[in-house]
Amino acid sequence: MDLTLLVDYGPALLRGFGVTILCWAAGCAIGLALGFALMLLGRTGLKPLRWAVRAYIEVIRGTPFLIQLFLLYSGGPVIGLRLEATTAGILGLGVYGSAYFAEIFRAGYQAVPKGQVEAALSLGMPYGGILRRVILPGMLVSTLPAIVNMMAILTKETVVLSIITVPELMYEMQTMAAETFATFETILGMALFYWLLVEAVSRLGRRAEARVTRFLTHSSNARA
Amino acid sequence: MKFSVIIDALPHLLGAAVTTVWISLLGVMLGQVIGVLVCVARQSGSRAADMAGGVYVSFFRGVPLLIQLLLIYYMLPLIGIDVPPLVAAIGALSLASGAYVSEIYRGALNGVPHGQSEAALALGFPAPTIWTRILLPQAFRISVPALVNELILLLKASSLISVVGVAELTRTSQTISASNYRPLEIYLAAGLIYLAINGALAAFGALVERRLQQG
């Protein structure tokens, strides 16, 4: 691969990478927050609300991300929702991720041993306190591998944003490939780059996991 | 919102949906073959085979499918193979699926108690027989839910092959909405079709799973 190409296109690629990171980080943040809210809403006593949450999750998980993006970006303006490509991309990632995160949180909530909550209840702790100090930390431990995995998946999904012309790394790369005709080399380079990126996200996640679960080492003598 | 738009486009969309389904099925079937071969190779005891399999799995699970697709699409002509986009697309889906399937099988094999192969070895079974008669049938049974899930994932992922011009459901929706300027209705319809297919697959998966648990 011609190195002068990298000099010429370096700034654009770097800018694209910046947009990729921005979309990923913002998308993850929205997805996590929305997913957590959905999980809580799904636990309320109101049946219609629970059904609505369920339907949302099933629809998002049952349709391709690309279709969701097209609906938001091309279909949105029809009902007056006119978004810039990057905004639509971030929002799309967030909505897409939220359904999966909500399911992860739901499983995590159920995995917190009932006795730990009962112990807190029997001490007279308020629900907010129990949620914050007992349930959330327990959930964090059991859901972190799945959360990290989902964040790695979202890293990969950012390239799909290029299709709706979000100027992220993949988009810049395709521009470069089209202008220089060094298509295959560029794509190969990109493949290796994303391979490393996803690997890095997973590694970081595993390290975070090890930190969070430090206290779980050593078995107890309890028979149960 | 005009429903007539959807009605008009429906025959085209459904035809494209059939394409989506058979491409995904083919992808998952080829992926199944690749996945089993990779899994067996990795467990064969050869370090080189394990390493090669490991790199394959890591690459195809780590690189975004869109990039894999473009890579294969542009690589084949370079090495003198001129194939229609459809073949490149199916190739990419199969290779990606194979990486996931081999991991599914690896997990399922871990679920088969080690003592069973030992018992077979003690009875004098040759290694290939242990695989075909003891390990793989059980691994398949354990992995059915994961495999159905894999088919659903692949069906959704297949929307990406629209970028190389394969006229499956997503591509067809794009074409139609570009000509009738009704993206909202068309993409909604496409989304519902995907949802219906996936719902049917999930129900089918649950049925098969119940059957296998009974048998």
Place this chain on the structure above:
Amino acid sequence: MPAMTETETKPRLDPAVPMVSVRGVGKSFGANVVLRDIDLTVNKSEVVCLIGPSGSGKSTLLRCINFLEVYDRGEIRIEGKLVGYTEAAPRRQLSNRELRDLRRNVGMVFQQFNLWPHMTALENVAEALIQVRGMDKAAAVAHARRMLDRVGLAEKADSYPARLSGGQQQRVAIARVIAMEPHLILFDEPTSALDPELVGEVLQVMRDLAADGMTMVVVTHEMGFAANVADKVAFLDRGRIAAFGPPREVFHESGEPRLKQFLQTYHERNSF
């Protein structure tokens, strides 16, 4: 047997009102009746043991006392206050907030300890002091240390539960409860999840509590503890209290055939 020590009896308690009064309590899970028409009185500084075969309803009864389990019929009162429901005629279940006021005076020790695994022993004890009693962190930690010392675990303050033996975990759980200075402690099979060699240390802590005048209701399979420490023993069978009285009466003088059978199998299992 428990000596009344004036230090632990709280002046605001009226000695005439029983600590726990259970009247005509019943509970069903669907068609399955687990408690029927239970009457039970626990006076201040008394230790009452609930014994009986598994499935007899003793744990359910215990969990009804602090309303972790909802009872359908009858009433349970703690220090005269109705548990879980409003006093007014069409009774309504209390809100979680109202239940908190009740529960802060009633401690509970669980079979599975239920320590919070992400907090150290000290943090486990201090948490409710901060959240429920509103103590500042320094005071809570100092108080928690004293409580760990009381159960003989001062040196394990900074250990996470996973690093403690079952017996140590249960003692931390007891420290977590007594730190709140409850008027009553409920024990739900506190030694059933422990290896046999670890049972003694937990029972010793419970004996010390009884000697200090703590009111305790204990679901247990430790007949030795029931015989030696309890003031009263209640034998539950198929959701009823089939025998009730001082341990000597229940263990030696009762003519109840189900009780005899229960004690018989119990002796056989424990003799070798």
